[in-house]
Amino acid sequence: DGARHWPPGEVSRIPYWLYSDPEVYRRELERIFYGPHWCYVALDAEIPNPGDFKRSVVGERQVIATRLEDGAVAVVENRCAHRGVRFCQREHGTATEFVCPYHQWVYAPTGELMGVPFRRGVKGQGGMPADFDPKANGLRRLEVARRNGLVFASFDPAVPSFEDYLGPLMLQYYDRTYDGRPLKLLGYSRQRIPANWKLMMENIKDPYHAGLLHVFFVTFGLFRADQKSAVEMDPAGRHGVLVSRKGDKVLNDVTQDMRQFQENLQLQDPRILDVVHEWPGEATVVMQTLFPSVILQQQVNSMSTRHIRPRGPGCFDFVWTHFGYADDDEEMTRRRLRQANLFGPAGYVSADDGEVIEMSQQGISSDPEARAVVEMGGRGTGNADHMVTETAIRAMYRYYREVMGL
Amino acid sequence: DGARHWPPGEVSRIPYWLYSDPEVYRRELERIFYGPHWCYVALDAEIPNPGDFKRSVVGERQVIATRLEDGAVAVVENRCAHRGVRFCQREHGTATEFVCPYHQWVYAPTGELMGVPFRRGVKGQGGMPADFDPKANGLRRLEVARRNGLVFASFDPAVPSFEDYLGPLMLQYYDRTYDGRPLKLLGYSRQRIPANWKLMMENIKDPYHAGLLHVFFVTFGLFRADQKSAVEMDPAGRHGVLVSRKGDKVLNDVTQDMRQFQENLQLQDPRILDVVHEWPGEATVVMQTLFPSVILQQQVNSMSTRHIRPRGPGCFDFVWTHFGYADDDEEMTRRRLRQANLFGPAGYVSADDGEVIEMSQQGISSDPEARAVVEMGGRGTGNADHMVTETAIRAMYRYYREVMGL
Amino acid sequence: DGARHWPPGEVSRIPYWLYSDPEVYRRELERIFYGPHWCYVALDAEIPNPGDFKRSVVGERQVIATRLEDGAVAVVENRCAHRGVRFCQREHGTATEFVCPYHQWVYAPTGELMGVPFRRGVKGQGGMPADFDPKANGLRRLEVARRNGLVFASFDPAVPSFEDYLGPLMLQYYDRTYDGRPLKLLGYSRQRIPANWKLMMENIKDPYHAGLLHVFFVTFGLFRADQKSAVEMDPAGRHGVLVSRKGDKVLNDVTQDMRQFQENLQLQDPRILDVVHEWPGEATVVMQTLFPSVILQQQVNSMSTRHIRPRGPGCFDFVWTHFGYADDDEEMTRRRLRQANLFGPAGYVSADDGEVIEMSQQGISSDPEARAVVEMGGRGTGNADHMVTETAIRAMYRYYREVMGL
Amino acid sequence: MIATLTPELRFEVADLYADYAECLDEQRFADWPDFFTEDCVYKIIPRENFERGLPLCTVWAESRGMLKDRVTGITETMMYMPRTCRHIVSAPRIHALGADGSIGVRANYLVVQILADEPARVFQVGRYLDTLVRSDGVLRFREKLCVFDDVLIDNSLIYPV
Amino acid sequence: MIATLTPELRFEVADLYADYAECLDEQRFADWPDFFTEDCVYKIIPRENFERGLPLCTVWAESRGMLKDRVTGITETMMYMPRTCRHIVSAPRIHALGADGSIGVRANYLVVQILADEPARVFQVGRYLDTLVRSDGVLRFREKLCVFDDVLIDNSLIYPV
Amino acid sequence: MIATLTPELRFEVADLYADYAECLDEQRFADWPDFFTEDCVYKIIPRENFERGLPLCTVWAESRGMLKDRVTGITETMMYMPRTCRHIVSAPRIHALGADGSIGVRANYLVVQILADEPARVFQVGRYLDTLVRSDGVLRFREKLCVFDDVLIDNSLIYPV
Numbered sequence A, B, C: 001d002g003a004r005h006w007p008p009g010e011v012s013r014i015p016y017w018l019y020s021d022p023e024v025y026r027r028e029l030e031r032i033f034y035g036p037h038w039c040y041v042a043l044d045a046e047i048p049n050p051g052d053f054k055r056s057v058v059g060e061r062q063v064i065a066t067r068l069e070d071g072a073v074a075v076v077e078n079r080c081a082h083r084g085v086r087f088c089q090r091e092h093g094t095a096t097e098f099v100c101p102y103h104q105w106v107y108a109p110t111g112e113l114m115g116v117p118f119r120r121g122v123k124g125q126g127g128m129p130a131d132f133d134p135k136a137n138g139l140r141r142l143e144v145a146r147r148n149g150l151v152f153a154s155f156d157p158a159v160p161s162f163e164d165y166l167g168p169l170m171l172q173y174y175d176r177t178y179d180g181r182p183l184k185l186l187g188y189s190r191q192r193i194p195a196n197w198k199l200m201m202e203n204i205k206d207p208y209h210a211g212l213l214h215v216f217f218v219t220f221g222l223f224r225a226d227q228k229s230a231v232e233m234d235p236a237g238r239h240g241v242l243v244s245r246k247g248d249k250v251l252n253d254v255t256q257d258m259r260q261f262q263e264n265l266q267l268q269d270p271r272i273l274d275v276v277h278e279w280p281g282e283a284t285v286v287m288q289t290l291f292p293s294v295i296l297q298q299q300v301n302s303m304s305t306r307h308i309r310p311r312g313p314g315c316f317d318f319v320w321t322h323f324g325y326a327d328d329d330e331e332m333t334r335r336r337l338r339q340a341n342l343f344g345p346a347g348y349v350s351a352d353d354g355e356v357i358e359m360s361q362q363g364i365s366s367d368p369e370a371r372a373v374v375e376m377g378g379r380g381t382g383n384a385d386h387m388v389t390e391t392a393i394r395a396m397y398r399y400y401r402e403v404m405g406l
Numbered sequence D, E, F: 001m002i003a004t005l006t007p008e009l010r011f012e013v014a015d016l017y018a019d020y021a022e023c024l025d026e027q028r029f030a031d032w033p034d035f036f037t038e039d040c041v042y043k044i045i046p047r048e049n050f051e052r053g054l055p056l057c058t059v060w061a062e063s064r065g066m067l068k069d070r071v072t073g074i075t076e077t078m079m080y081m082p083r084t085c086r087h088i089v090s091a092p093r094i095h096a097l098g099a100d101g102s103i104g105v106r107a108n109y110l111v112v113q114i115l116a117d118e119p120a121r122v123f124q125v126g127r128y129l130d131t132l133v134r135s136d137g138v139l140r141f142r143e144k145l146c147v148f149d150d151v152l153i154d155n156s157l158i159y160p161v
């Protein structure tokens, strides 16, 4: 019916049925999360040694990423080839094989079926048919890409190379933080957010909100709309990066537009803002969205991956993995952990985002026929050298419409 | 399939798929709650002064009702025109404008878009397109009707006047309690009832149950099937009123039919029944259903609005606003509060209703192909001057079939 | 679409959309649970005396089984013929009639409508139409079958006799435990399992898992893949029985295939394994699945019915009724109660099953297009005289496809 | 006479709160009014009303007689689905010893409710704002306010909290 | 010899219940049987069976040996999804001091359970009906009945309560 | 000087935990830092990180100043939906009396959270691992670790626990 209309080519109006329709969501899983895209799975540092594994998620499917003897990583679906059991129930561990508890079929970390109890029967009775082919009955194995400490996977054998998937510009930003130095795992935060997963992607692609919603940021100069900054994308428009730098706590005509600016706030213990300049160039914030599953955060000295795990059209889990570099000294680690107070479910700025997208879903889901107006910075989808734009959101939907056939 | 058959014109058989089918429910929202009907929103007394606002609900959409400078009330949808945020999260308050937290778009209580931060860009960069028209990007504003202390709203600009909507007979009953005297807010009760919203409408349109289910009522003479009483409706059949009067605790052939009648019960502290006669005429109970969203309760000295807020086909929230008149003395207020023990989620009689309609939904939802038999008082839909009838339920479904195209 | 393909005749591949599709589930209710099948309802011993009743469930519909004066059992749906109230809210009790609380319509335990308050009106006003026929407005009454202590019911008047439904072979196994001796109720266990109901049927029809998953069984010799045993079915393939016997705790080439075998475990207090041989023949385990609703358990000296109560495609309640024989002495009762530690939600072996089928549902539901490989013991559906087979699962799906038209 | 905050008093108060919860959870409603004085005040009130100064209560009793009437309602007149409740009450905090011998006590409570065929659900959380006095040698509630945080009641509130 | 209800006894009982809960919540199951006497009785039983006089228990142990076997089950033989539990136990109420030195105690409990990738859920509520005795100078459970109100168990009951 | 485990100390600790919960539940956040020493450590940390030895906390404060900054965040800078919380805390278990006069205390906690138009939900369960010291005559937290069992946070954690 009329509720499902979306004029061809339009990306500055986003219809709200995209955020709650079960059929749209089903197609997103199929074409986006299980299609020719790289989804984030793990850090190399989480599974350093052969046999180390981590349970992760691609779309709604659980997968297991295991370090192999040769240092490569295998990713397989956590679903027994026999009768479907999600056999691995540990979050992480070390294993040379996986045994399904139901009938103890045994799999190598690569998914190869290694053993079927009583395959040949017992005392000449029963067993699998003579033509049963273990090779055809392993676990579903995913494509794997690794680059400088992160592991990605895809269900689609036709997925392009990771480098082609990102494109040269995005790769350059990627390599800035992931420069080949080994990472050190600091820990996890896990949220369940009652909102459509795309709202989180939009949030991170949206520099317009950063200087307005995040009073803490603005008040203490970590982000301001008048700082030199940039919004850049891959040619397809699916990935994006926001780049900016710390500012000062000054009043000018920009703060006039920021109603929540709190002039008189002082930190009692300012160690949380004890920032050191760490990477080449002037940028102090580089937030990268890798469509569709992950946000790579570098804000001052805090780094994390933020993993999107969709759970139906109105919900996703958001898993933060914080880390530093393996050679950080104790002070640097402490600094990163301290700054972690800004992020995650209780973060001085990130809590704002989780809350506001839940509030978005509330407003959106009761009006599927209405639509968002995404016109800040015009109606185009090009790069910008400022923060006053929603271009990266529009660009994502340009790509989205194409892949979704909408 | 066969499960969805309903012979044309039939209103003495109600098919049970009406109470659980998601598509029927979706159409109810569209044609009934968002159609040309007046939905209850607030008491004037809740927002007495300019800028006072109250968050309310029409169908599944949240709205905000605000007192304007000129004494009128504006009702707008609580959904930011930019990207959909349910921006107002306070239950009530006082404000001269509403600021969406995401990007601080500012709205007047009338919904007019007053400000868009960085609309003209920052340092010449970004900003909204030159042709961006704030007038076309305000909040959705609803039609508003007020009469003698109550505020109603409609999403449909083609809604008839409130007076025409009620019709002269219903208006007369309405004006009996809402006679122009200012009201005084006493407080709220809020229930979530796991049942289809129509079951609550049926319940209040059903005098047949009152003398049977409500043992407390019957036992203490507050309601009896043999009292002089009436069931009346507007011409369309959608609204209705039950009128009755207190009786005595006597045994006769009517109580014979009331198996639950408890002859020997005595109140230890009868102050709960310290009733004074308050309105002209002999009626002590006037229960009015204003389709589709509210029940106006006057029972002895207790008054409340009972607001239906549907939440899917199998659930609704039921919000009670209790009040008296502004000029009540302390004793009268105390009397109303005492009698409130009869009503609400713990009410001696109202708890029965909440429970029984949950039990109805339980029985109904597992048998969508079965149907109710609504034949008490015949199969017609006319007014009655007694309580032994389900005519008002039939009348409501006559109108319902018409508006729903079923 | 492609996700819903299932090659005709195939039963050694089970598509996973069978376990989560709402439309498939709806049809299962209609054709299987409400079709010409006998569903378990009660033990005779739960309602020994006239008027004793028990609330039970067939499919998703609640029913009430009441002992009549003549010793027969009547089963009626727990849904008022008037406006659908689930009127009986007690789990069990004794009653000569059922009164719906809403308007106090009165029903006999057979469902006959005995009374309608104010049917003739009050003081000449109102009441039911003259042609209102109480006989046509009773409760829906189900067909009933009883045999040796168990009570079954069917919504379909065309259901075959219970004896024909089981067939001679299944009946023989049935009569082995239910041999006409009165039973003694010992108590209930109730679980809610977040999995499709068919997974529980598969579980009990699957001897392959018993010697692998259940380490406790295997370790203490209660079940081993190398014991003499049998899998047998009725001609239709819907019912089945697993027969086996206790073994010893020995190591051989079979235990080699059982990776979880715990050689060194000893019980500190072995009274739980104080088993006596109780029935003719050598079998110590006879597990019978009566499609679609019940599992009749006899394992060592523990007996129970396990009642499947589906609640949507992804969930069912599993109600265990434990019992002995009426003439058990105290020691025997104590033995049965002690062995009950093996079963139910905390059972040393049954907890495994509940957990593994939840894990199955997890794996299955995220991949509706994938399928199970059910090839142990070949691809046929005949009886087997060993445990190394999934034949009874295949046989069930042969019947299932037929009745479901899939 | 002002009470003294002895260990014995603390234990007596703690035992009282345990006994009160047990009385309700075991559905011995006939015993419930006896925890109160004759002229007691008992209120169950939403935090919303309480904090906004709105007087409406979900349940309001002005005497032990009214509590007995409530028990009559529960056991004789009201129609409701069977349920069980379980109170988990934090350690009562004695915060005031009045000149009239009264004892001011506060405690947090949580009530879990179970309906037939349903999982346990948190039914209500809130706090008790109580005044105890000794009458006939026994501590009783002269005032018991149950201020509940919940914005919605799960259909009906049948049993006292 | 009848125990005396001293403050020390109250504190000892309170500490025992806290330690018991901690033992389970921290999954130190090997230590769990030591809270019981050699000849203990431990039952987890649905309120339904308990109130109807039906003897079936969800878990029934007649000795400390059986508790140890239960630990073996939990740690060696049973297959189940990983979980954590958290007990919230109300203040134990000492209600009887037996002629044999036994101490009758009751307490309400609530167990919250968390499975992987799932929000916390109320897993069980009920009450402990316990008898303590002093053995080797330490208070231990001679009998512990966990009567749970829930009509449904959320799939499996793996860990003791 | 090592503290002595007197009844008075037990009562003082019990009262402190009740007052702490009340301060948070009544949203008197300005008073909250005062429950801590100047050089306190306050952590809210997932059990997952805690047990794996991963240092990341959900909230980590290294001084009373940082607690005050957290209050500033809650009251001045952070944007979140209105909510109420209710703590149910088990009886605190005093498990250590340090040579420096510190007192080691553990307690289980449960926090129920309520959002507008939503039923109450279990928001967090876990345990407090605390160290108290006497400063200015008052017991305060020198260290308070809130180790929560939940694997998922229900969107945001705004208020302290």
Ligand code: FES
Pocket (backbone or CB within 6 Å): A080, A081, A082, A083, A084, A085, A087, A100, A101, A102, A103, A104, A105
């Ligand atoms: S389901 Fe995994 S081995 Fe059978």
Ligand code: FES
Pocket (backbone or CB within 6 Å): B080, B081, B082, B083, B084, B085, B087, B100, B101, B102, B103, B104, B105
């Ligand atoms: S969504 Fe409201 S201002 Fe952007």
Ligand code: FES
Pocket (backbone or CB within 6 Å): C080, C081, C082, C083, C084, C085, C087, C100, C101, C102, C103, C104, C105
């Ligand atoms: S619904 Fe049962 S008597 Fe009316």
Ligand SMILES: [Fe+3]
Pocket (backbone or CB within 6 Å): A203, A209, A210, A214, A349, A353
């Ligand atoms: Fe943000």
Ligand SMILES: [Fe+3]
Pocket (backbone or CB within 6 Å): B203, B209, B210, B214, B349, B353
């Ligand atoms: Fe009523």
Ligand SMILES: [Fe+3]
Pocket (backbone or CB within 6 Å): C203, C209, C210, C214, C349, C353
């Ligand atoms: Fe099994």
